[in-house]
Amino acid sequence: MHDDEQKEYLEEPLRLFRKKMIPKLPSNIQKRVIGEVERLEELFVDSRAPRFAIIGRRGAGKSTLVNAMFQAPVAEVGAVTAETERGGWHTYKNASQQAIMEVLDTRGFGEGDETRFNQTEEEVWQEALASRYPDAILFLVKAKEVDARVTEDIEQLKKLRKIIKKKHDYLPPVIGIVTQVDELDPVYDTDPPFEKEKIANIEHASEHMKRMLKKHLPEVAGILPVCAYIAFKDGEMVYDRRWKIDELIDFLLEQLPGSTWMQWARITQAKTIQSRIAKTIGKSASAITGGVGAQPIPLADLPVITGIQMSMIAGVAYVSGRKLDRKSMAEFLGAIGANVGTAFAFRQLARSLSKITFPVAGHAISGTLAATATWGLCKAAILYFIEKRPVHEAKEAYKNQSEPPTN
Ligand SMILES: Nc1nc2c(ncn2[C@@H]2O[C@H](COP(=O)(O)OP(=O)(O)OP(=O)(O)O)[C@@H](O)[C@H]2O)c(=O)[nH]1
Ligand SMILES: [Mg+2]
Known part of the structure; x- marks a missing residue:
């Protein structure tokens, strides 16, 4: 800027x-x-744009989370192909074409489709990380899938950090995010603020993710449950089910270097x-x-x-x-x-x-x-x-x- x-x-x-x-x-x-x-x-x-690596399986809610933080439909939700920009940086720009946020796209993460680009995942990352590194890594897991096998994903995440440390002498903090908590039981309790029973289940899911992450990555910066669900029509927000997004934004500020604060405030x-x-x-x-x-x-x-x-x-x-x-x-x-x-x-x-x-x-x-x-x-x-x-x-x-x- x-x-x-x-x-x-x-x-x-x-x-x-x-x-x-x-x-x-x-x-x-x-x-x-x-x-x-x-x-x-x-x-x-x-001052510069904050940079994130957002890691999570297909449909974990990576794009939705970006939109929820921007309060605008900047990222494509539910994209059909996983091919675009795989392994590359995606730059979000404002109306004056200034970069305001950069996201390292890790689509295809953990899908084992290494042959598609004739490049291994590691090679793709080496290339993407040559010039820039993420300030923080967001690790997204669906609330309903916290007990699925995420060990492999965590291993990938550690590999990513290792490359960054080696290349840039920087170890980005990892923030675990439990997404789509609205999907947890009871299903009829869909809109925040949630009832007691739902809150208990959300806590349960978060605790589970925390235990798992801590076991493999003791230095994890924090675990936060969120609902990022928002819907847009013609660029206007028509439905807003966001929950704890402000807390996440606040938490991320503490993890980000001061040089990104001005942009972070404007984005969010x-x-x-x-x-x-x-x-x-x-x-x-x-x-x-x-x-x-x-x-x-x-x-x-x-x-x-x-x-x-x-x-x-x-x-x-x-x-x-x-x-x-x-x-x-x-x-x-x-x-x-x-x-x-x-x-x-x-x-x-x-x-x-x-x-x-x-x-x-x-x-x-x-x-x-x-x-x-x-x-x-x-x-x-x-x-x-x-x-x-x-x-x-x-x-x-x-x-x-x-x-x-x-x-
Ligand atoms: N109910 C609910 N649905 C969500 C939430 N977040 C995302 N979704 C939905 O989940 C689906 C996948 O979300 P995306 O944001 O596209 O997920 P992604 O991780 O970017 O997926 P890929 O780019 O394909 O890897 C979409 O249909 C979203 O509308 C949430 O918090 N609650
Ligand atoms: Mg996406």
Whole structure:
């Protein structure tokens, strides 16, 4: 996602801060601040689409799960042939043709059809894994089939991890997913939230899968039961039987590297995820501005610091799925009544920051003040962009500034 707006609003302020501000900081502050800048760089600059390997037998619900996470019919459900893209990467793109998620297609997994492509499964994987590796492996088993023989599948999975470890020195976490739990008894209890009896059977199936996976793969990251069933008509969702998909999305976030978080939030459109990432951004930005503000700063440097706040606001807006442009940022600043200095610096930021003299004279800031102001802006941005609350609430949050949480 490296379009111009992204560079201008997310990356450029960080780059300027690194270049112009960091060298001026006393070493004790410098160290702390650099750590936080790196955190933001991981989120903003290194940002890329998350990559998964989704493993499971035919009909396990791999494509359906992808659609459930996207809330859109992006993957073909119940595809008739197993031949397309076997062993290759499938890239999901947004309307602007940017890659937003990549899935290593392991169709044909465990089907022993090695002759079809004159390539063994291992050869297919070696090829697919030459350039990229999955950040995480999702291992799907139908709830009704958890006691079928999955040992072979687990062996395959381990082989896949081994190749990745050897090639990329990375061991992707494995997440076991019990799919299609709605199919378990009692059959009349089809729609979530499920009744007691169904829940007990779901737990039973999950426990079974957990025991099995743990036995062969003790380091498995977690087991989650889900129902991913959704139906679309003409691109619109007409039926939604999803259960525990948000929990899965949340769990996956913890397994994914920070560089994929921004995209993950946008793909899944999950508000809880978006808020969590936004708060991470806000905490780093507050620590940076607070650290810098802890010592006297020449006025000429203020825009560099304001730039961090702007980068933060742009980050929150981006996470919410908004297009990054001047309009949405200006709208927000206007709505919360941020001071002209902030808005001014922001408008100029993309041009030459070094040439700007900050228009608000005598703007004395202290470390705490800078940190609380930044955190106030973050809270307001979360309410405005993510929670989509009325403007006056965002304004309140900005005015009632408090210290950022320490954890
Ligand atoms: N009831 C129910 N049906 C599901 C669920 N998930 C998937 N299905 C159905 O199961 C069938 C197979 O789902 P797919 O998502 O195509 O499975 P897949 O793993 O991608 O299959 P292949 O691509 O052929 O390997 C489809 O008819 C889905 O509608 C679920 O959670 N509940
Ligand atoms: Mg499929």
